[in-house]
Amino acid sequence: MDENRMNSNKLASVEQRIDAIQSVLQARGLEPDVAIEKAFHLAEEDWIPRNGARIIARAWTDPAYRQRLLTNGKAAAAELGFDMPPHHRYLVALENTPNLHNVIVCTLCSCTAFSIIGLPPDWYKDLEYRARVVRESRTVLKEMGLDLPATIEIKVWDTTTDTRYMVVPNQPPETIGWPEDKLVDIITKESMIGVARLMGN
Ligand code: FE
Numbered sequence: 001m002d003e004n005r006m007n008s009n010k011l012a013s014v015e016q017r018i019d020a021i022q023s024v025l026q027a028r029g030l031e032p033d034v035a036i037e038k039a040f041h042l043a044e045e046d047w048i049p050r051n052g053a054r055i056i057a058r059a060w061t062d063p064a065y066r067q068r069l070l071t072n073g074k075a076a077a078a079e080l081g082f083d084m085p086p087h088h089r090y091l092v093a094l095e096n097t098p099n100l101h102n103v104i105v106c107t108l109c110s111c112t113a114f115s116i117i118g119l120p121p122d123w124y125k126d127l128e129y130r131a132r133v134v135r136e137s138r139t140v141l142k143e144m145g146l147d148l149p150a151t152i153e154i155k156v157w158d159t160t161t162d163t164r165y166m167v168v169p170n171q172p173p174e175t176i177g178w179p180e181d182k183l184v185d186i187i188t189k190e191s192m193i194g195v196a197r198l199m200g201n
Pocket of ligand 1: 106108109110112
């Protein structure tokens with residue numbers, strides 16, 4: 001432990017600090033390696049945008065499910081087997097229409113419905129995005145490659161700890177009639193955040 005301690009002139013390196021935290025946890029009978037392994041598994045295998053894509057593909061093809069999704073997103077996600085952490089009390093599905101485009105942000109930090117749409121991209125956590133998408137959303141979306149006509153209103157939704165959002169993009173007209181499985185493949189994380197459209201839509 002001695003080499004891990006900070007002295008008044010020098011900060012311990014990140015590695016030394018991690019080692020120190022690990023040895024304290026181990027000394028108390030906790031298993032940080034197991035917890036880290038579990039977190040990696042969740043992030044890479046369970047919290048994937050394909051979950052949200054499946055929800056949206058179902059909503060596109062089943063009007064009754066779409067209505068349930070818009071009424072209570074968390075219950076609709078659970079119907080397809082997708083859990084959310086208890087502190088994500090609400091999942092609000094934001095329906096894009098021909099005249100309205102929704103986009104989400106967490107102005108405070110980086111909250112998303114990560115178990116549904118996947119972990120947030122780095123740019124989502126960036127101060128630049130968090131500040132500017134609120135003040136000049138049309139410009140920011142254009143810079144990100146989404147040039148919306150002036151006739152389309154933009155609504156920006158600020159995520160909180162207990163209320164998480166997902167954007168329900170418009171179904172590209174050329175995909176009407178596609179089977180649900182094929183639709184799932186075209187729905188991206190970016191479209192569920194609201195910074196991209198799908199295909200030619
Ligand atoms: Fe946040």
